[in-house]
Amino acid sequence: MSIKGKAYIAGAFEHPLRKAPDVSTPQLHAECAMGALADAGLSLDDVDGYFCSGDAPGFGGLSMADYLGLTGLSHIDSTETGGSSYILHVSHAAQAIAMGKCTVALITLAGRPRSEQVRWPRPNSFEGPFEAWCGGSTHNTYGMAAMRHIHEFGTTSEQLAWIKVAASQHAQYNEHAMLRDVVTVEDVLQSPMISDPLHRLDCCVVSDGGGALVVVAPEVMKSLDRPAVKILGAGEAVKGQNGGKVDLTYSAAAKSGPAAFAEAGVTPADIKYASIYDSFTITVLMQIEDLGFCEKGKGGAFVTDGNLISGSGKLPFNTDGGGLCNNHPTNRGGMTKVIEAVRQLRGEAHPAVQVPNCDLALATGIGGSLGIRHGAATLIMERAA
Amino acid sequence: MNETRKLAQPEATPETQPFWDAAREGKLLIKRCGGCGEAHYPPRAICPFCHSADTAWEKSKGAGSVYSFSIMRRSPTGPYTIAYVQLDEGPRMLTNIIDADPDSLAIGGRVCLTFTETGGDAPPVPMFRPAPQAS
Numbered sequence: 406m407s408i409k410g411k412a413y414i415a416g417a418f419e420h421p422l423r424k425a426p427d428v429s430t431p432q433l434h435a436e437c438a439m440g441a442l443a444d445a446g447l448s449l450d451d452v453d454g455y456f457c458s459g460d461a462p463g464f465g466g467l468s469m470a471d472y473l474g475l476t477g478l479s480h481i482d483s484t485e486t487g488g489s490s491y492i493l494h495v496s497h498a499a500q501a502i503a504m505g506k507c508t509v510a511l512i513t514l515a516g517r518p519r520s521e522q523v524r525w526p527r528p529n530s531f532e533g534p535f536e537a538w539c540g541g542s543t544h545n546t547y548g549m550a551a552m553r554h555i556h557e558f559g560t561t562s563e564q565l566a567w568i569k570v571a572a573s574q575h576a577q578y579n580e581h582a583m584l585r586d587v588v589t590v591e592d593v594l595q596s597p598m599i600s601d602p603l604h605r606l607d608c609c610v611v612s613d614g615g616g617a618l619v620v621v622a623p624e625v626m627k628s629l630d631r632p633a634v635k636i637l638g639a640g641e642a643v644k645g646q647n648g649g650k651v652d653l654t655y656s657a658a659a660k661s662g663p664a665a666f667a668e669a670g671v672t673p674a675d676i677k678y679a680s681i682y683d684s685f686t687i688t689v690l691m692q693i694e695d696l697g698f699c700e701k702g703k704g705g706a707f708v709t710d711g712n713l714i715s716g717s718g719k720l721p722f723n724t725d726g727g728g729l730c731n732n733h734p735t736n737r738g739g740m741t742k743v744i745e746a747v748r749q750l751r752g753e754a755h756p757a758v759q760v761p762n763c764d765l766a767l768a769t770g771i772g773g774s775l776g777i778r779h780g781a782a783t784l785i786m787e788r789a790a
Numbered sequence: 791m792n793e794t795r796k797l798a799q800p801e802a803t804p805e806t807q808p809f810w811d812a813a814r815e816g817k818l819l820i821k822r823c824g825g826c827g828e829a830h831y832p833p834r835a836i837c838p839f840c841h842s843a844d845t846a847w848e849k850s851k852g853a854g855s856v857y858s859f860s861i862m863r864r865s866p867t868g869p870y871t872i873a874y875v876q877l878d879e880g881p882r883m884l885t886n887i888i889d890a891d892p893d894s895l896a897i898g899g900r901v902c903l904t905f906t907e908t909g910g911d912a913p914p915v916p917m918f919r920p921a922p923q924a925s
Contacts, residue, residue: 535832537798538915545872548860556897600862648830648838649881
């Protein structure tokens with residue numbers, strides 16, 4: 406069994422807002438849903454599969470399905486792997502479609518961390534009493550992963566900075582991007598230290614907003630006018646502290662990546678464009694190595710000198726500016742990773758960053774924390790002929 | 791930077807009560823499995839490696855080395871250091887390093903256990919400080 410060729414991404418929508426004080430979170434989900442369905446040429450009445458994650462308010466999928474008036478659902482999935490959830494949802498949607506459980510799957514993400522206090526309870530978790538007092542945040546736990554990478558492989562802050570430089574080169578063309586100024590390696594190194602070794606410009610933005618995707622069965626895709634983005638393969642994996650055998654030198658993408666490549670029947674060298682979740686610069690570096698774009702430990706050298714910049718580099722990445730510059734809606738970046746990959750495959754990215762003849766793209770993400778426990782999801786997509 | 795950093799107070803469960811009782815006596819407990827012999831942390835009733843229920847509490851010597859760390863510089867209560875410390879018994883545990891000049895810390899540095907109060911009736915939590923230099 407495989408999902409290869411069994412489902413297509415027909416609709417994608419990124420909410421234009423980066424600060425949303427005047428709408429509710431369910432309303433943002435709904436606006437994203439309507440946007441992605443309109444993009445596909447479908448309506449809410451067509452939706453028979455619904456996917457959402459921990460950002461969905463209230464009772465998650467139940468509340469949102471009720472709010473949206475999704476009365477025809479035959480499949481629902483609210484798998485929560487943090488910011489990587491939405492990449493994984495595309496895979497789960499393709500699986501459900503392949504099994505005949507639904508034909509039009511809607512995936513939504515939205516939230517307002519700049520406009521409302523979002524509490525993050527972890528009731529009854531085994532780890533809470535052993536971790537909460539440590540003061541772990543995304544910054545310092547990803548910081549520990551970066552620190553160990555530097556120690557093991559000689560990676561430098563200058564090399565990490567190149568990732569932000571490349572993202573900023575792309576963001577200058579995105580009118581919706583929060584940060585559109587092109588920055589230099591020196592700018593990154595001169596920005597305030599947040600949590601060693603990560604500077605402010607090694608960190609992604611915090612934004613309100615959201616996005617949505619529509620994944621459909623082949624027969625539905627045939628009836629639509631949009632360019633078809635075929636799903637070729639996907640992988641997912643989780644990684645934690647392993648009972649104290651903590652190893653910060655690799656991520657769960659070391660499993661999700663090879664699984665996705667195997668299912669798709671392609672190799673890293675075949676990929677024309679990659680959306681790589683960039684919560685922090687180290688997140689990108691780690692995934693580039695774990696997906697096999699270079700050897701483990703050589704990610705620093707790989708990203709240096711603009712190798713990720715569209716037009717000049719070997720691996721054009723995050724051509725919307727990514728989480729580092731464009732958007733990181735409700736602290737979850739997987740959705741926008743898939744959306745920009747869809748734009749690239751359709752030839753709808755900004756002309757200044759559009760990869761020529763982009764027929765094979767990848768989206769990959771890490772949700773949770775690289776330094777504590779996380780879920781990785783990798784998705785490989787092809788422009789259908 | 792005048793606020794005092796408030797530590798989240800740990801709540802014991804039936805599974806972890808002995809750990810927190812020992813913490814009140816200044817002892818750090820880990821679990822060791824009678825099935826596979828491996829030590830693990832945080833402690834569970836069932837071994838995360840071989841899934842045997844034959845796990846027993848063991849007192850750690852409280853000595854270890856820094857596996858990784860990061861200094862949170864942008865905290866309203868002043869910088870603090872989160873770390874994974876590898877206990878000499880094997881497990882790497884998430885903790886804080888205190889009583890240290892953050893800029894003097896290095897991966898591999900030796901550290902020793904020190905408990906920090908969390909206030910009220912809650913138990914103290916296991917942190918680490920740089921080990922005294924051998925002369």
